[in-house]
Amino acid sequence: xxxxxxxxxxxxxxxxxxxxxxxxxxxxxxxxxxxxxxxxxxxxxxxxxxxxxxxxxxxxxxxxxxxxxxxxxxxxxxxxxxxxxxx
Numbered sequence: 001x002x003x004x005x006x007x008x009x010x011x012x013x014x015x016x017x018x019x020x021x022x023x024x025x026x027x028x029x030x031x032x033x034x035x036x037x038x039x040x041x042x043x044x045x046x047x048x049x050x051x052x053x054x055x056x057x058x059x060x061x062x063x064x065x066x067x068x069x070x071x072x073x074x075x076x077x078x079x080x081x082x083x084x085x086x087x
Contacts, residue, residue, distance in 0.1 A: 015053040018043075024059060035062070 016024065021041075022032045032054075035041035042058040045051065073079050 012056055015055055016059060018052050018054070021054045021059055025063075 018029055018032050018036075022029045025032070032041065033052075036043045036052060036054075041054060041062045043052050043054045046053060070079070
């Protein structure tokens with residue numbers, strides 16, 4: 001990893017809000033909440049008032065896992081030919 005990338009990562013916060021994670025993935029907040037509730041995206045609840053935080057590394061891990069799973073699906077031909085209208 002380059003020094004510039006290391007410095008840039010050091011400036012990022014350790015945790016993201018649900019909204020920030022949604023923005024990073026370019027999806028809606030409900031999608032992030034669903035990923036958390038199914039356990040696909042690791043998160044922690046702060047206090048008992050529904051305040052959730054997602055570790056930056058947990059989001060990166062989720063992205064890497066999703067890339068691997070997508071590549072595996074492509075390799076076996078289990079991906080739709082058309083890109084959805086969300087794109």
